[in-house]
Amino acid sequence: MKVLVIGGTGFIGYHIVLELIKKGHSAGVLALPSPAGTISLPETIETIPCDLNSMNDNQLSDILSGYETFVFAAGADDRSLPDKPAYRFFEKANVVPLVRLINLAKPAGMKAGLVMGSYFTYFNRTWPDLQLAEHHPYIRSRLVQQRSGFQAAGNDFRLMFLELPFIFGSMPGRKPLWTPLLSYLNSPWPVFCPKGGTAVVSVKTIAAAAVEALLNGKNGGCYPVGEENQTWKSLFSDLLVHLKRRPVTYLLPDCILRLVLKLTWMVHRIRGKESGLDFRYLPDILLRKAFLPVDHDSSPLQFQRFGMEEAFRDTLSGAGYYQKE
16 A cells, blocks of 8 residues: 655654555655654655645646555644634634645545544534534634545545644654643643533554554545543543642632633634634633543554653653653
């Protein structure tokens, strides 16, 4: 299998490339240029340092024609804070490039594509009462990305999505996304958390799931990939243990959480910004248990699970906290 990984120098894409090579497949990378020496990929991998959106259709088609399938591991996530209205930003980053990619991939001879998505689309289906896509621009963009992608793919192109929760792990040359949280947990301040919870997953497990989906996934498949379900309290406690701190956490009162996030939303509004997750409605998510199916035997995809202990250690090591004994 010959796979073009779009965003292959990013956190998830990097690990997918390594997993493809480990399993004996060929991989190429199309990604934004990285500072020299920050990302180390095997020399056998063709790397095209270019912005997907800056290429014309002929240039992109020429590249796509050399591959059987693609992984779309690019786009914008919910941490982005664009100018209002935020949906335009997320649509441009997540929806438009994927539809264009599919429309060019099919005549170029590609047979399949896999998108690294968000578990918020899973909860948009399972929590209809929260109206997630209506309230949150980022979640709306992910939902439209799925719908528009499947429409563009039709019946003659196999398109799939992995619906991903919070991800742990590390990669060379970059600090983990969890570094700010680890700094807080490692500070002398008391540790507060909401009463809800979330699914978590190792980035290596995602890479294994991605290769399995490329081989055996079904057209129209939306596959949630979780490794463990944890309350915020248990997750913070696990990280505190790895930081060699007492795992003492305090539940933040719901009213305080809502007040703080409402004030943050007001500050963003004054500055002309809009978050991908609307802070007025974010407590409705944080106070629930955003858990995914984690029973490996019942999963439609069968792949190796690497475990959260290793992922936690890799995260702390990448952030400069974990020291091997």
